[in-house]
Amino acid sequence: MPAAAAIARYLEGLREPEDEALRAARARAEEADLAPMGPEVGAALRWFARLIGARQMVEVGSGGGASGLWLLGGADPRATLTSIEPDPEVRQLALRAYADAGVADRVRSIEGTATTVLPRLADGGYDLILLDADPAEYPDLREHVVRMLRPGGLLLVDDPLAGGRVADEASEDPAVLGLRRFHAELAEEPSLRPHVAPGSTALLAAVREPGRASEHPTARASGAR
Numbered sequence: 001m002p003a004a005a006a007i008a009r010y011l012e013g014l015r016e017p018e019d020e021a022l023r024a025a026r027a028r029a030e031e032a033d034l035a036p037m038g039p040e041v042g043a044a045l046r047w048f049a050r051l052i053g054a055r056q057m058v059e060v061g062s063g064g065g066a067s068g069l070w071l072l073g074g075a076d077p078r079a080t081l082t083s084i085e086p087d088p089e090v091r092q093l094a095l096r097a098y099a100d101a102g103v104a105d106r107v108r109s110i111e112g113t114a115t116t117v118l119p120r121l122a123d124g125g126y127d128l129i130l131l132d133a134d135p136a137e138y139p140d141l142r143e144h145v146v147r148m149l150r151p152g153g154l155l156l157v158d159d160p161l162a163g164g165r166v167a168d169e170a171s172e173d174p175a176v177l178g179l180r181r182f183h184a185e186l187a188e189e190p191s192l193r194p195h196v197a198p199g200s201t202a203l204l205a206a207v208r209e210p211g212r213a214s215e216h217p218t219a220r221a222s223g224a225r
């Protein structure tokens with residue numbers, strides 16, 4: 001069995017790469033010590049946004065803007081993103097990333113914490129909500145997520161197991177405690193169907209891009225449709 005690092009490298013070669021705006025946003029966020037969204041999870045966000053043809057999205061925790069760019073890259077071309085960030089300096093980094101990528105007019109950036117901003121957002125108005133902020137606060141966000149998502153809408157949570165630490169019963173870390181409570185509440189929440197994939201190598205799924213013909217060499221040679 002090849003080592004995890006070899007598998008990760010192999011998958012890297014298959015994945016949709018970061019473009020220049022994303023690379024720059026991630027580099028600036030790393031410099032500011034912000035734990036930016038990397039391409040592995042970013043590509044998954046993009047895939048989910050594409051899968052559901054997301055139009056209205058919310059993210060909690062803009063950081064340096066990387067996750068927003070991944071989401072907008074997969075969503076419907078008319079899609080908009082409401083992005084929430086409490087730190088004014090970090091928010092400026094995100095605004096720069098949206099401007100660099102030419103998507104500033106599709107982002108409503110709001111300065112504030114999730115618990116103060118989410119209550120102001122519309123009922124049933126959103127196709128996709130991403131949580132990538134302070135997990136200690138997530139249990140307080142559940143009722144808003146349920147209220148805000150349209151039927152069929154998608155909740156995505158970055159790092160939902162805190163790197164596996166949720167399974168460590170001795171951990172008293174506030175993020176771990178918040179996530180444990182959040183998972184327990186989601187399991188009891190009749191209007192949400194959560195699933196955590198057990199490993200990043202466990203799932204392959206592909207969406208057919210609407211309106212785009214195959215450019216695969218075999219399809220061209222045979223004239224196959």
Ligand SMILES: C[S@@+](CC[C@H](N)C(=O)[O-])C[C@H]1O[C@@H](n2cnc3c(N)ncnc32)[C@H](O)[C@@H]1O
Nearest residue numbers: 036037061062063064066067113114132133134
């Ligand atoms: C891991 S970073 C987000 C990374 C970002 N999504 C990206 O793609 O680079 C977490 C962010 O959540 C923000 N944050 C912390 N507490 C928050 C809260 N209560 N509500 C909203 N955002 C919060 C932090 O300031 C930080 O920018």
